[in-house]
Amino acid sequence: MSAHCQLTGRQPSFGNHVSHSHRRTKRRFDPNIQRKRYWLPSEGRHVRLTLSAKGVKTVDAIGIEAAVARIRATGGKV
Numbered sequence: 001m002s003a004h005c006q007l008t009g010r011q012p013s014f015g016n017h018v019s020h021s022h023r024r025t026k027r028r029f030d031p032n033i034q035r036k037r038y039w040l041p042s043e044g045r046h047v048r049l050t051l052s053a054k055g056v057k058t059v060d061a062i063g064i065e066a067a068v069a070r071i072r073a074t075g076g077k078v
Contacts, residue, residue, distance in 0.1 A: 003030050005052035006076050007059065007067055038064045047078050 004011045010031040016024040032053040040047050042065060049071075051059065059067045068078050 002050070003033055004050070005031060005033065005055045006050050006071050006078075007055040008052055009074075010052045010054070040064060040068060049078070 012031065013029045015027055015029060017027045018024055033050060034053065034056060035048060035050055036056060036059075037046050037048045038059070039045075047064075047068065049055075049059075049067075071078055
């Protein structure tokens with residue numbers, strides 16, 4: 001599963017592991033990605049979205065219809 005949110009666009013960020021001796025090696029910070037299934041009443045079907053935790057909260061706040069409209073406006077496939 002690709003580590004990006006369909007709604008907010010969150011992607012992995014990169015940084016360093018810093019050891020006790022302060023040697024630095026590269027690491028990756030992944031967003032909290034979840035696959036959620038929502039009922040889309042306008043189309044009479046379920047849609048499965050790949051969302052970050054913040055994306056799930058956004059869907060709860062604005063509704064699934066508005067969220068799908070935002071995803072489609074940015075060129076995403078639902």
